[in-house]
Amino acid sequence: MSVWMPPGGGSGSMAPPSQSHLVCGGCRCLLMYPQGASNVRCSRCGHITSAPASAGADSSQIVCNGCRVLLSYPRGAQSVQCSLCHAVTQVPVYGHLVCNGCSIMLMYPVGAQSVKCSVCHYVTPVTAATAAAGGASGSVPAARPKTKQTVVVENPPSYDEKGNEVANIAVGVKADT
Template sequence: MPVPLAPYPTPPAPYTPSANGAQSHLVCSGCRNLLVFPVGATSVCCAVCNAVTAVPPPGTEMAQLVCVGCHTLLMYIRGATSVQCSCCHTVNLALEANQIAHVNCGNCRMLLQYQYGARSVKCAVCNFVTSVGGTASTTEQKFST
């Protein structure tokens, strides 16, 4: 007499968020992959490297910058003054887009724009490098093109 075969188990239904199941995203603190998670979570475990990344409180505005050490995209809470890269541990100066200054070129007097924290700025017109670390009118050297 033949033995009846058990039916194959039905695969689980794919996750589909409901109308109120909003999702958000952040960058993994371990491997830098993009993590997608349901709104309201306090931390997210990465499926790739198993690192647990804390989720910023709701309503927190995030900003991004590229690390000057390894060129990795970093996410940070808007308003922070510095961000340490989790890959190369470089401390990056976090400047807002409106934190810029102006100085006149020490050679041709063209008005130049630069980010706060810069020590010098090179003129795109005459290639003169104007020091901005001390006094704005101090100049250093002229580069040839």
């Protein structure tokens, strides 16, 4: 069994030329390894995780809580450690609900008590009924059939060159198939 360990037990700054990443089967930390390795040992918990044949195909991105750089990580990871500042950023879990003001689909971090719509500025409380209306499946209630759905995502803010916080909002349209 070939197991790849990062140089210096994970604290080195050398990076393999072509890397893939996966989530540790033990501590759910992001592990980076050279492509072609069959197994990866986590330097944090020591767990050996089998590397998939085609890693890195299903990834997402998040802003580092430490240095604000954009990080790429595989979907399903619970946290991501920045290779620049070594800060650990928790990956938020999102729910969906329909705005009570303009009826568009809103995305919110699970645990939020209310969601402010960036389109109409209406504040919709997150209750079992509103969360069920948007649902984890993202379906709209049968009373309001639509062929297109607008989704508003409020991403973590970024900062301009003067250090001022800048809102980072994305709007998308999902067509029903």
